[in-house]
Amino acid sequence: MPRKSLWFLFLILVGNLSIAENFEIKMLNRGVNGTMVYEPNFLKVKVGDVIKFISVDKGHNVESIKGMLPVGITKFKSKISDDFVFVVPKEGLYGLKCTPHYMMGMVAIIQAGSASNLDTVKNVKHRGKAKKRFKKIFSKISQ
Numbered sequence: 001m002p003r004k005s006l007w008f009l010f011l012i013l014v015g016n017l018s019i020a021e022n023f024e025i026k027m028l029n030r031g032v033n034g035t036m037v038y039e040p041n042f043l044k045v046k047v048g049d050v051i052k053f054i055s056v057d058k059g060h061n062v063e064s065i066k067g068m069l070p071v072g073i074t075k076f077k078s079k080i081s082d083d084f085v086f087v088v089p090k091e092g093l094y095g096l097k098c099t100p101h102y103m104m105g106m107v108a109i110i111q112a113g114s115a116s117n118l119d120t121v122k123n124v125k126h127r128g129k130a131k132k133r134f135k136k137i138f139s140k141i142s143q
Contacts, residue, residue, distance in 0.1 A: 020048045020087075025108065027053055027060035027098065033133075036101040038062075038108040041133065042140045045088055045112050053084040060098045060106070062086075067124040068095025068109075070117050086110075092117045093141070095124065095134075105129025109137050 023043055031037040043051065053062045062084050063077040070092030077099070078084035088094075091113035098106035107130050109121075118141060126134055 023051045026056045029057040036104040036106040041108040051086045065095040088112045093121045103128035105133040
């Protein structure tokens with residue numbers, strides 16, 4: 001194979017490689033935004049990035065919220081008090097909650113690329129502190 005062809009093939013292969021970034025979200029009893037929180041409660045990432053949920057304080061988990069996932073994404077739920085690794089599979093918004101502390105406002109949103117499902121996500125009803133905290137998180141979302 002001629003040298004120019006090899007160089008061109010190399011550029012195509014390298015150009016298609018994207019390096020995933022790693023992020024951490026702590027599951028806390030108390031953080032900068034109050035009690036029962038994910039810290040941070042909003043992340044803007046890329047498809048393929050890796051998010052590790054760290055159970056700093058016991059008794060927490062992470063679960064997707066019905067109606068707050070990109071179309072075609074299967075719901076997920078971690079075990080209580082376990083760390084959880086999530087590789088972002090698709091562009092859109094991912095609404096998350098701690099199952100036992102949802103009403104206390106332990107919620108988060110991950111934005112991967114564009115917020116293509118923003119209207120759907122905003123139409124999901126929440127109660128308690130979750131409603132108030134989501135309102136603040138929505139102000140961080142960019143199209």
